[in-house]
Each structure stands twice: as structure tokens, then as C-alpha cells.
Amino acid sequence: MSLSTSPRTSTKLFTKLRSQYQLLIMSVPFVVLLIIFSYIPLWGWLMAFQKYSPGKGIWKSPWVGFDNFVTLFHDERFFLVLRNTLVMSGLSLVTGFVGAILLALLLNEVRHSFFKRTIQTVTYIPHFVSMVVIANIVLTFLAPEGIINALLLKLGILNESVFIMGKGELFWFINTLVGLWKELGWSTIIYLAVLAGINPDLYEAADVDGAGRFQKMWNISIPSLMPTAIILLILSMGNIINIGYESQFLLGNPLNLDYSEVLDLYALNLSFGSGEYSVGVALGIFKSIVSLLIVITVNFIAKKSSGIRLF
Amino acid sequence: MKKAGLIVSCLVLMTAILAACGKSGDTSSGDSNAPVTYTMSTTDTKLKWGTAVDKAITEKTGVSIDYTPIVGDEGQKNDLWLASGDYPDMMTLSPNMTGKYRDADAIVPLEDLIDKYGPNIKKRFGKYLDLLKDPDGHIYSIYGINLAQEAPANAAASFIIQYDVLKEADYPEIKTLDQLFDILKSYYAKHPTIDGQPMIPFSGYWGGLTFTNPVIAAAGLPDQGFSILDENNNVRFGLTEPFAKEYYKFLNKLQNAGMLDKNIFGKGEENLAKIAQGRVLAEFMPGWLLSTPEKSLVASGLTERQYAKIPLFVDENTVDQSFVVPITNSSSNWVITSNAKHPERIIKMIDYLFSDEGQVLINWGVEGLQYEVKDGKRVQKQDYTDQLKKNPDIVYSDGPSGPITNLTIGDGALLDDGDYATPNTKESVIKNYDDATKEVLSKYGKETWADFLPKPTHVPSMLWQLSEPEESKAVFRKLEEALNKEVPKIILAKSDAEFETAWGNFVDQINKAGREKYEAAWTKTWNDFLKRYNDAVK
């Protein structure tokens, strides 16, 4: 304590630390773990400024400055791919977000416990089915001789069967629908948990006031969902650029390439083609920065407008 | 709370026990024949050392292999091992990956070891031994060598035509795509459907197998990816050549006649399904892909829907030069890493595998189990081949299996005893044909599909066996991109004018993508290799 220049603040801090020692026990070890496993590997970011080769390691690989970033941003394809990523991400964010809340609310209105449980279980099953299988089913249905074409022909909407997956413009919507189909049920789980936690007294009081179903939904259920929904929204806004590539890769074909190629797929090709990690890491850094900027911005907006914040 | 604590400590204890099982000892010995175990990576996850063949090898050399399976991305795992120095004692690596390991000093150079302990290796490679050397004079990896003078009996062309189509046309001699078009057209006119579903006169598996590989094959040129080699040993991007335009014209003609698969750019599984339904009359498909749907056809009794494998060309004056055999089997190369103790033991084992005795073991197996000697010739035992048909997995319990089989001197090659080195002989191939197949072949006066192919030419190497030049890597990606984007437009063009525009556009895009750079880089790589080759073989 003699080392301290300002005994008063340090004493205060010390007392506070002491009084919160239980909280420290409950958090510090885990934060240390988080720092070890998430932050220490960040030295890997140095690779973005190298022509990294695993054999040479970080010490011996040659430094190339910003070359890898230049390679990335100078490719005209990069921006096309970025556009596809943002559009598809945006579409699935909006549909997924609205869809999950809607489904949770509808499920919440079901009174037959058995029906409710069954539907709930059934809707989350596709989450466990690998994308390869899902893509196969989708492609079979949408093929020129598939069910969808047959249906449209029968209804007279089409005169001749079309190769639906060959229409680039449709790709974004098909991909969004497929994503929704696969993940909708799974993403309602959080909301259902929140709805289950609502104090039943609130509904009872509303009943006494003669409120109808929609009024209860509007005045009780939805506001209770809001904090969680907004937090989830902020989190997923941050991931708007981290779209993955599995479904795009599996559903894509040469005819819809201009619409289906996404950032992660592009990076994969890039590092396969050039056999290098460095460009991939450079892209990773770019994505991290964009993600964090978005999260900070959205968080700020949310805090100002609703008082709900992520951090 | 106490209860929870108890549970936690129980769980911790259990996991600690589990973790402790994970450690294993490792001892090795330099004694000439003392038992020693080396680790080796493999992507074949069923591989276990201990087959009858393996045991025979261990008995002779003392060496056993402990396989470390790679389940997932092999290149990534190799990179991780390299970055951390965790690599197994032995690995099989692609030429590119070998380069990475070499640059990291992770590979033991083998030339001195081979000189000292490798009499059989030296004998087999003979004048080609120096081919194993890198430009720096070291040998970093070893692989099989093709000493065969004749075509492997199970080789086949990749253009496939349904038996029934040929039958109805009365088994015509066909050589060109135009002839194919005509017989497909008349067959399709008569049989527009099968089992109520539309017939598909011509289909394609996916991407490159639709518009890259067949283009080169139809020009009678060997499969070198996008590239072709001209007579001056210049590497050229092949898909903008006149013959490519003709091939695309063929596809375009099919398309406009309504004879091309409507889902030609769909996914491969769907294509396999259509083949298995007997609906596809012809396409380009290599044998390894075709075998599953063809078996499905046979299983459903549709033997007449199987496929003839006949080489086809853009025009009838094409000389078929497509069948080439590289001298070496370089592609997945055997390396000894710096983690291996007493690498001479490994070289001794590899040397044994190159001896006559070793070759018989890794190709034929063990006498009395997999083969027997009749009239002084090795033949596969009937009961073993029957068993193999029922359960191919017996190669994992009886052998031969695993990377040791890569060290073969090739189908059709002879050992010192004058008999074949491998059991892949004409007789064994014919034995597996069904009656329908034999009938079609007999109409053409052939015995095997390999008979449709020209005699193989030996070439120093294939382009894809060489390390990809640094400068071509980025260009390659752009070429591939242009190809994937532009070629579909050519194939689907609705009129000749549109076809010409699309073609012109494609050529422009390829030029823009850096064709010259690509060609220059590969030409240099190829000629550097040739120089080394000529020096070595001289």
C-alpha cells in the first residue's frame, strides 16, 4: 500500500474488491479462459502482413506489408461477392428474426399441449439435418423435371419447364427460404423460453381487464420478448458479414455464380487457388473490423432508442 | 451443494482416467531387423497394420506401421502438423505439399540412404533414378514407377453410350461426335420416354466433367487439366482452341435440338440418378463415377442400359494421343519426416517392397491366400475373388492395402520371373463382364474396353504431377472463374450469332484473366522439368 500514490482511491478499490470477492471468483477464472482461447491466438493476425507458410512459421515467413489487403480489394469480384453476402445475410436476418418471433407467438397461443410439443419438436428437426441433404432435396424439387415445375405447368403458370436454379435473380430468395426452413424452428427456442418465463399474473390481470388475445400478445408477450430480441438482433447484425458458405456452395451452379458466390466461399477459393493462409487472414481481419463497427453502432442506436444494450 | 460437488469430482475423475489412456509409448531401434514401429498418416480410415501382407513385410524387415488416420481436410491437417512439428514419421504428400515440407526441413533427404540401402530401388528406377531428385540434387520422396509396356486391362474411354442405342443402330463404327449425334437423334425420336419419364440423349455430371475434360478428350489429347502441350513443348490453355469451339458447338447443337439435359448445370447426384434410371443415352463420365449407377442398372435388370466406353472425337481425322502413361506415379509421394528415428530402417523396408518378393506381396498378396501358382503362373484364387466381391473390406484384414500398394511397378509390368507384377490382367477383367457387355464387345470384335484405346505412350510426366508454379496460382483461379461463367452461355446460346458472341466473349475473358501469364509460367515449369529429365535419363 505504501507504493500507492493515492491511498484513498486504492483503499476504496481494495474494499470494493474485497466486498465483491465472490463475484470475482464467479467471473475471473472464466474470463481468463476466454482470454487464453480467444485472444492469444490473435497473434495469427500477423500472418495477414506476411506471405505465411506453415513450414517457415511466423518468424521466418517473409513480410509483405499490406499486399494481401491490396490483392483483396483490387479484385473487382470482391465487391460483387460482398454485395451477395450482404444481401443474403440481410434477407435471412430479417426473415429469420421476424419468423422466429412470429412462430414463437403462434406456438404460445396453442392450448393443446401435445400438439404444441409435437410441432415444436418437428420444426426444429431440420436444424440437425446436414446442409448436403437439405440441398439435395431442394435441388430435386426445383429441377426442370421436379415437383415445383410439374406443379407450375399443371396450373398453367408456365408453358415450359424452367431450370429454376439457373436463374441467378432467384437465387437470393431460394437461399433465404432454404435457410428459413432449416433454422426457423431452432431459433424459436430462445423466444419460447422467454415466453415461458413471463409471470402468468400479467395474463390473468389482462383477462380481468377483458383483453383479447391479440391485445395480450401485443401488450404482454411482445414487450417481454423485446429485450432478448434486441440483444439477438444486435448480435446477428454483427454477423451480417459472416454468412458461411455451405448452402451457397451446395446450391450454387455456374449459371447463378454471380449471385451465389459469397465472401467466405471466395476466400476459400482464394486460399485454395493460391495455397496461402495470408489472404484468408487478411479477409478475416477485414470481417472482424466490419463486424465490430456494426455491433458498436447498432448497440449505440439500441441504447439510445430503447435503453436495451448489449454492452 | 454437496451433492453437486460430489458429481463434479466424479466426473473429473472419470475424465482424468479417460485422458490418461491417451498416452502411448514409442521406442525404436536401429538394429537391422529388430521390431520397430513407425507412424504414418493416411486418409484411408479403415487401414490397420496387421493384414497377412503386412505381417509378411514385418517378418522380413521388422518394420510395422501405426497408421494415423486423417478424417477431414488432408491439406489442412498437413499444414497444422507442419506448423507445429507434430507430423508422423512417414507421410504420403502431394508434390505441392512435399515442397512445403521440404522448405521447412521437415523431410529427410533420401539419396544417400537409397545409395546405401536401396539396391532394389536403384534397380527398378534404373536410368530414371535421378528423376526422383529435386533441382537441388536431393531426393525428398519416393513413389511407384510404371514399367509396363502394355495398357492396363481395365482402362477405358470416358465417352459412354448405352448398349441399346448401339444395338438399334446395328452397332455402327463411330468415331465422331457428329455420328454420335445422329444415332442419338434417331434413337430419341423412336424412344422419347422410358418408364413414362423423358429420355435424355446427352447429359453431363458436373462442371469440368461437362465442359473441360471431354473437350480435351475429344481432341484426342491427354488429360492435362485445362492445358495442352504443343509439339514445341509449349504449354497452352486448351479450352480456347478451335477444337474446344467445335466441342461446345456439339453441345450447343444438342441443346437446340432439345437433346441436351435440361439440368446440364445441376448437381452430380441428380445425374447419377438419371443414369441409374436408364434415361441417359450418352455422356462423358470416367469409370470410377460410373460404377455405382451402372451397378444399380444391373441390379434392376436393365443390363441393356449399361454403357459402351468408346473414344469419340470432334472430327474423324483426329489422331488419338490421349492414352499416355507417365513414367512415375508421382502424385501422392512417400516421404520420411525428420521425426523418424533410424530412417534407414524405412528405406530398407521400401527397398524390400521394390524387390520381386515385395512386389508380389503388395500387388498379388500372399501365396495360398490371395493367389496360387498354376502352370508356373500366378493366378488370383477363385475363392478369394469371390469373397472380395461379397465383401471388399477383406483387403483391410487380408491385404494388400494402404500406401504400400502405391509403390507398385505398374499393371502389365513384368517381374524377373517373367510373370506379371499385378493381377490386373486381361483374363481377370473379362471374367467380370456380364453377357450383355460381352455381346456388345464381340460386335465390335474386341475383348475389353481397353482394346478401343491406342497403345499407351510413355511420357516423362503429366503437368499435374509437377509443382504448380507460383505465378500461375492466382491466374488459375481467374481462368476457372471465367470458364464457369462464360462457357454455360456458349452452350445455351439460342442462335449461331449468339453462340459466336458468347464464344468471342469467353476468349476475351480468358485472355483478360491472364492466359499468357499462365501459359508462360507452365511452359517454363515444364521445360525446366524436361531439362532435368533429359539430363537424368541421358
Place this chain on the structure above:
Amino acid sequence: MKIRLRFRDISFDIVNYVLLALLGFITLYPFINLLAVSLNDPLDTVRGQVYFFPNKFTLDNFKIVFDDSALYMAGLRSILRTVVGTFLSVICTMMLAYTLTRKDFILRKSINLIMIVSMYVTGGIIPSYLLIKGLGLTNSFWVYILPGLIGVFNVIIMRTAMEGLPEGLIESARIEGANDFQVLFRIILPISLPVLATVTLFNSVGHWNSWFDNYLYNTRDNLNLLQYELMKILLQSTSQMVNNASSTGYVDSDAVKNVTPEAIRATMTVIVTFPILLVYPFLQKYFIKGALIGAVKE
């Protein structure tokens, strides 16, 4: 008036039920299809006309998968991993989340920041591998538990839920002299069951399905997990097709087992999804409205 209200109610119900049933059907289809494929003769499946029922019923696909004796031990290890991993994760997540709901906690802001940023940055696969190796976690069971012990997403979910709890409850407990552990485990835990169930579900599904850490860090057979072993079988079926091309004559075109990657993949999915379908109903009761009446009213 009342009758009209009821009429609106009933029509809403009908529409709702029909809508949900439809959705249920659509989302169940992939699984039905998988089940049909897994029970169908693989060579028939190649023909591509399996939709709801197997055309040629067979149990061969399951036999092939279950034939692998390594599968059973791997299954036990997966269960152990799921149970241990989930249990530890949920407790740790809960503690960390609780500290973050305490507005006076001095590290609250810094921890929040550290957590959020960690979600969006990654050093890549090589540095992670070197780290795990440096910590001596390769070829150990703990590599399945430790790196993922704290899922930031789960912490945030739980934190948000805890913030929504009636503050009076916690305040009064603290005034009565309860320490933080007591507040968390005696007061908060019993009324947080829905979110606890959610986090348990997320964690256990994550553990159950993961194989990538197995592939990256553990090369010894005696640590392999179910998903990893199944992946091996799947790869095997793929490479068998390719092996076919190899010209040693040993694997000629007839001598290949009638296995296709498609059939194996379907069978695998059925096998790993089944336990989840069995366990889920036990967690599900916590998602049902009104399960907590007792807890809250107390």
C-alpha cells in the same frame, strides 16, 4: 359481444393450427426423406425416387454402420463429453452471467467488452492449434471441454434473462444476508429454469454434434467421438467409390460393397438425431407457459 369474441378466437385457432400443422409437415419432410433413404437399398436410392417411404426396404445401411465396433465406445465417450461438458458449461455460464447482472460489479464493463469482442475475432486455425498443443491439450479429453467452456452467446442469453427477473426478489434475499452464491443458486436458479433449459439444450447439442476438435486435436483412437467415427464411415463410403478407379485389380467394378455416401449420410443423421429427439421432451416442459407459476408466486 362475447360470442363474437369467441368466434374470432376460434377462427384464429383454426388458422393457427392449420398454419402450424403445415409448417410441421414441411419441416418434418427432410427427416422422413432421410429415414426412407436410410431404410432403402442404396442402389435403388441412386435412382433418386425415394420420397416418403423406402422402395426396397433394407436394414443393410444400419448394419454397415453398426458393424463398426469402434462406434460403441465412441458413443459412450460422446455421451460422457456431452454430460460433463454441458454440466460444467451451464454452471460456469450461469455464474459469469450472474456477475454481469450486478450493476455495481467493478469488472462488469470490462468483462462485457472482452466477451463481445471475442465473438467477432478469430486468430485462425494454425495459432489455435499451436496454443492447444502448447497447453498440452492435444490428445486429451479436456480439449473437448475447456476451450468451449464459456459460450459468450449463452452468457448473453442468460444475462438478459436474469436481468428480466423481478429485482425485489434478489434485493430482499441480499438484505437477509444471503451471499452471492446463495442468491444465485437458491433464488435465481429455480426461477430461471426456461433459460437454463435453453442453454443446456444449446450446449448439449453443440457437444453432441461436434467432431472438428476431435479431428484437429486428438489423433488417438481411444479419444474418438461418435460423430468422428461416423464421419470415418462416411468418408470410407466415398473413397470406396474412388478406390474403384485404382487399377490394382483388387477393387474391380463389381467388387464394391453396395454402399453409397448418400445412404450412409442419411443413416448417420438418423442415428445422431435420434438421441436428441428422445432427450428433448424432458427439457421441453420448461418451455411450456405456466410451468413456473409456483416458483414465482412463492
